[in-house]
Amino acid sequence: MSFVTDEAAFGLDRRDGALVIGGVDCRRFLEQHDSAYVYDLNRVRRQVDALSVLPSGVSVHYALKANPALALVRFLSQLGLGLDVASHGELLCAQAARHDMNRTDVTGPAKRPFEIRACVATGVRFVNVESLSEAQTVSDAAVDLRQRQDVLLRVNTSF
Secondary structure (H helix, E strand, O other), rough: OOOOHHHHHHEEEEEOOOOEEEOOOHHHHHHHHHOOOOOOHHHHHEEEEEEHHHHOOOOEEEEEOOOOOOOHHHHHHHHOEEEEOOOOHHHHHHHHOOOOOOOOEEEOOOOOHHHHHHHHHHHOOOOOOOOOHHHHHHHHHHHHHOOOOOEEOOOOOOO
């Protein structure tokens, strides 16, 4: 297995022996923090803009499990991306980012009934269900909350 080690391939640069991201010397971050996630939001914006070539009707979502940092989630939401949440904590992050919950899908296995209810209550677009019993839990929550909730049923076939 080979790995790309060319920093330029990742949009990184070096100046005076230091890693530079978004024109900022990373040593500045490490003077204030032991570690940090550093994003060049201009580069993120360019990458999102590059997705504009997708056909009309294609919905692009960011999975919060990749990094639920509130500032990043808010930025991506403002760029028009939908969000995929897989836990109650991620749902709370999406809400804190003031994301339009109608552009939020709930994914992932092992959703607990209180998480499903919270998702339905916030008006998420879809809840992906893993079983008919989970679909029933979504239905029960929707009926109790007097809301309509769309679901996507994930089907695993045996080969």
